[in-house]
Amino acid sequence: MKMKDKVQPDRRAFLxxxxxxxxxxxxxxxxxxxAQAEPRSEAADDSVRYGMLIDTNRCAEGCDACVQACNRxxxxxxxEKPEGAEDGKWALQKAQWxxxxxxQDNLTGKRTNLPLMCQHCEHPPCVDVCPxxxxxxxxxxxxxxxxxxxxxxxxxxxxxxxxxxxxxxxVVEKKLTQTPRGKGCVESCNLCVHRRDNxxxxxACADACxxxxxxxxxxxxxxxxxxxLVKALERIASRQLREDLALNTGVRYAGV
Amino acid sequence: MANALVRGCLISASLAWALSAQxxxxxxxxxxxxxxxxxxxxxxxxxxxxxxxxxIEHQRDETVHSGIRATxxxxxxxxxxxxxxxxxxxxxxxxxxxxxCGACHRYMAVRPDCFGCHATVPTSAALxxxxxxxxx
Amino acid sequence: xxxxxxxxxxxxxxxxWGLLAILGIIAAIGGLASWYMEHHGHWVTGMTNxxxxxxxxxxxVFLIVAASGALNIASIGTVFGRKIYQPLGxxxxxxxxxxxxxxxxxxxxxxxxxxxxxVAMTTYNxxxxxxxxxxxxxxxxxxxxxxxxxxxxxxxRCYYKPFGFFAFIWRxxxxxxxxxxxxxxxxxxxxxxxxxxxLFIAMSFLYGLAIFLLVLLFAADQxxxxxxxxxxxRLKNLLGIFAATVLFFVLIYxxxxxxxxxxxxxxxFYLLGGGHYTLIFWLGWILxxxxxxxxxxxxxxxGQERRWIVTASFLVILGGLASIYVIxxxxxxxxxxxxxxxxxxxxxxxxxxxxYAPSLxxxxxxxxxxxxxxxxxxxxxxxxxxxxxxxxxxxxDPHFSVKT
Numbered sequence: 001m002k003m004k005d006k007v008q009p010d011r012r013a014f015l016x017x018x019x020x021x022x023x024x025x026x027x028x029x030x031x032x033x034x035a036q037a038e039p040r041s042e043a044a045d046d047s048v049r050y051g052m053l054i055d056t057n058r059c060a061e062g063c064d065a066c067v068q069a070c071n072r073x074x075x076x077x078x079x080e081k082p083e084g085a086e087d088g089k090w091a092l093q094k095a096q097w098x099x100x101x102x103x104q105d106n107l108t109g110k111r112t113n114l115p116l117m118c119q120h121c122e123h124p125p126c127v128d129v130c131p132x133x134x135x136x137x138x139x140x141x142x143x144x145x146x147x148x149x150x151x152x153x154x155x156x157x158x159x160x161x162x163x164x165x166x167x168x169x170x171v172v173e174k175k176l177t178q179t180p181r182g183k184g185c186v187e188s189c190n191l192c193v194h195r196r197d198n199x200x201x202x203x204a205c206a207d208a209c210x211x212x213x214x215x216x217x218x219x220x221x222x223x224x225x226x227x228x229l230v231k232a233l234e235r236i237a238s239r240q241l242r243e244d245l246a247l248n249t250g251v252r253y254a255g256v
Numbered sequence: 257m258a259n260a261l262v263r264g265c266l267i268s269a270s271l272a273w274a275l276s277a278q279x280x281x282x283x284x285x286x287x288x289x290x291x292x293x294x295x296x297x298x299x300x301x302x303x304x305x306x307x308x309x310x311x312i313e314h315q316r317d318e319t320v321h322s323g324i325r326a327t328x329x330x331x332x333x334x335x336x337x338x339x340x341x342x343x344x345x346x347x348x349x350x351x352x353x354x355x356x357c358g359a360c361h362r363y364m365a366v367r368p369d370c371f372g373c374h375a376t377v378p379t380s381a382a383l384x385x386x387x388x389x390x391x392x
Numbered sequence: 393x394x395x396x397x398x399x400x401x402x403x404x405x406x407x408x409w410g411l412l413a414i415l416g417i418i419a420a421i422g423g424l425a426s427w428y429m430e431h432h433g434h435w436v437t438g439m440t441n442x443x444x445x446x447x448x449x450x451x452x453v454f455l456i457v458a459a460s461g462a463l464n465i466a467s468i469g470t471v472f473g474r475k476i477y478q479p480l481g482x483x484x485x486x487x488x489x490x491x492x493x494x495x496x497x498x499x500x501x502x503x504x505x506x507x508x509x510x511v512a513m514t515t516y517n518x519x520x521x522x523x524x525x526x527x528x529x530x531x532x533x534x535x536x537x538x539x540x541x542x543x544x545x546x547x548x549r550c551y552y553k554p555f556g557f558f559a560f561i562w563r564x565x566x567x568x569x570x571x572x573x574x575x576x577x578x579x580x581x582x583x584x585x586x587x588x589x590x591l592f593i594a595m596s597f598l599y600g601l602a603i604f605l606l607v608l609l610f611a612a613d614q615x616x617x618x619x620x621x622x623x624x625x626r627l628k629n630l631l632g633i634f635a636a637t638v639l640f641f642v643l644i645y646x647x648x649x650x651x652x653x654x655x656x657x658x659x660x661f662y663l664l665g666g667g668h669y670t671l672i673f674w675l676g677w678i679l680x681x682x683x684x685x686x687x688x689x690x691x692x693x694x695g696q697e698r699r700w701i702v703t704a705s706f707l708v709i710l711g712g713l714a715s716i717y718v719i720x721x722x723x724x725x726x727x728x729x730x731x732x733x734x735x736x737x738x739x740x741x742x743x744x745x746x747x748y749a750p751s752l753x754x755x756x757x758x759x760x761x762x763x764x765x766x767x768x769x770x771x772x773x774x775x776x777x778x779x780x781x782x783x784x785x786x787x788x789d790p791h792f793s794v795k796t
Binding site for chain 1: 430432435441442444464503504505508516519526576702724730731734736737738741742747749
């Protein structure tokens with residue numbers, strides 16, 4: 001199979017690709033996109049690790065701006081309920097990347113609101129169990145699914161400790177260029193990977209949360225000591241969900 | 257035996273026809289698409305006719321696994337360039353039987369696996385900061 | 393002891409073709425059901441993003457587990473040198489291959505993209521137990537076919553022992569692999585324990601033997617071939633021992649789980665408060681699937697009667713399906729503990745027992761897998777010499793002596 005050779009390009013492969021691209025540009029070959037911004041032609045590398053801090057103290061009850069924004073950004077709102085599907089079941093069958101959850105402490109009764117999505121683990125169980133390697137972790141820490149080799153076995157969904165993944169149960173008519181989607185494959189939050197590759201420094205959910213004035217979601221580079229994310233993590237006590245599994249998640253929660 | 261002979265003749269005749277059609281250099285791009293105004297595709301036309309799937313498949317792994325999107329071999333780029341529009345300016349899905357991808361694939365009786373998941377018209381909705389014409 | 397003569401299944405043609413037609417139609421309906429599911433997408437099934445694996449997986453796992461267990465009869469003859477079991481080796485191996493093919497078919501036809509099977513066969517991630525299983529399953533089929541050849545072809549007779557031994561080891565690894573599909577899932581409390589591997593091995597012994605017993609008795613009856621009390625007694629006693637073994641591992645499973653405070657709710661869910669899962673566990677698995685057959689086969693009078701042995705085998709199979717249902721569906725329905733010490737208030741997705749109702753296409757697909765396995769077996773014993781002419785005591789029992 002062809003996909004094997006380029007799954008994790010080494011530095012040389014990356015350089016040669018970059019060089020080829022540069023040559024192509026210089027030669028003035030017909031190219032719609034004159035890529036001024038570097039990110040589009042650079043391979044993701046492990047000098048960064050993308051992650052988020054979710055400050056649940058700022059997350060408002062009843063607000064689902066992040067969910068709505070995610071749905072719009074990734075075309076999840078374009079999913080149509082198949083004719084004849086039951087409402088209740090369909091709500092559990094359609095793809096959703098972020099879910100709002102409210103939990104109450106059994107002892108103190110304190111209520112906490114938070115968005116729950118793929119935690120982008122350093123050691124993702126979904127990647128371990130995937131028989132074909134379709135579920136994988138990019139060099140920059142983003143966990144995502146290569147739909148081209150996903151066979152739809154759903155073992156990753158069995159293995160995910162956060163129930164973050166969705167199986168596409170229906171034929172998908174409408175989809176966005178930036179988020180391909182089709183029946184029979186699994187998908188989940190990809191930290192707006194198209195934004196990463198286009199050099200946009202935020203996610204749809206973080207933007208929406210900020211626009212609401214809550215700023216509960218902070219996105220950034222966990223490896224950059226000067227990033228607002230790392231600064232915030234230094235300042236505020238936070239933790240990982242299911243810390244017992246030692247997955248070293250990329251998404252951290254404060255106040256849970 | 258006779259059947260096999262007839263079948264063989266038919267196959268070679270149709271192959272010859274297909275090849276001669278190609279050799280004649282007939283253009284198959286859909287009028288009104290951006291591609292129609294270009295001299296050639298991102299690679300020489302003859303090369304693309306035979307190898308576009310290899311080219312796209314190679315690019316797809318680069319894009320999905322490494323996030324490299326700025327090359328000329330992206331599927332989104334194909335669609336961007338080859339899509340045609342109706343009189344209202346609405347893009348027509350490229351996999352329709354009379355459109356660029358659909359027409360040839362129907363003729364060759366090969367079902368492309370792309371459009372089960374990929375959009376068949378360029379959509380850049382929900383990403384307002386993305387400049388027009390930029391592809392994913 | 394005499395030389396064992398094997399003969400093709402000599403059923404009257406109309407009976408034989410009638411049987412094939414019935415099995416063929418059931419299998420075809422299963423095929424249609426899977427086509428329906430694939431055409432529309434999985435929304436037509438009861439499966440959701442919460443209960444990810446449904447009824448097809450219950451049948452598939454049951455058949456795969458039973459497949460390795462069906463080989464056990466041959467193994468006892470070859471590996472442990474019990475002569476009385478050796479005449480059953482051929483049928484045992486055939487049934488093992490047939491059940492595995494039936495189970496795999498169900499598993500594959502339930503994939504989101506069954507058309508990409510070639511991807512699963514060419515692209516591997518060896519950290520995945522699933523990827524290992526692809527090799528374990530195909531290897532099992534090839535190995536058992538070789539084992540069969542060593543039983544059926546005189547020239548290959550010298551390989552009988554090594555092939556038989558190798559196949560026995562392989563089937564143990566295979567069932568370990570199947571159990572580990574669940575055992576390695578750290579996220580879900582019902583799984584995440586190594587005991588699932590030996591539990592699955594015990595279950596495979598039991599379910600494989602039950603199916604083997606039914607197939608053997610049916611095939612022999614149809615063809616008026618005698619089955620002696622000696623072999624029948626051995627097989628039914630084995631059934632009882634295996635049922636007790638499963639019971640033991642179930643007990644250990646719950647004791648292990650109960651030792652950790654974080655699993656109290658899980659054990660409560662299974663044993664007391666899990667609604668129909670609790671009911672299926674106690675009534676289907678424990679009572680009908682294990683205790684009742686145990687009582688039947690070890691009953692001094694009833695245990696000698698063939699119809700009670702048949703009933704016990706049927707119950708074991710029903711209880712087997714119930715056990716896999718409880719493990720697979722129940723294990724997913726139980727909410728994962730993401731926020732220990734907290735109660736999820738608002739979310740229809742987290743914190744509550746997930747709803748699942750099997751849909752007709754799923755059920756038909758699963759039953760289709762069963763029919764396919766039996767179809768392969770029926771054709772096999774018809775065209776090749778799998779069945780011994782007679783299993784009467786004087787033919788096969790090395791310890792046979794005429795009672796005076």
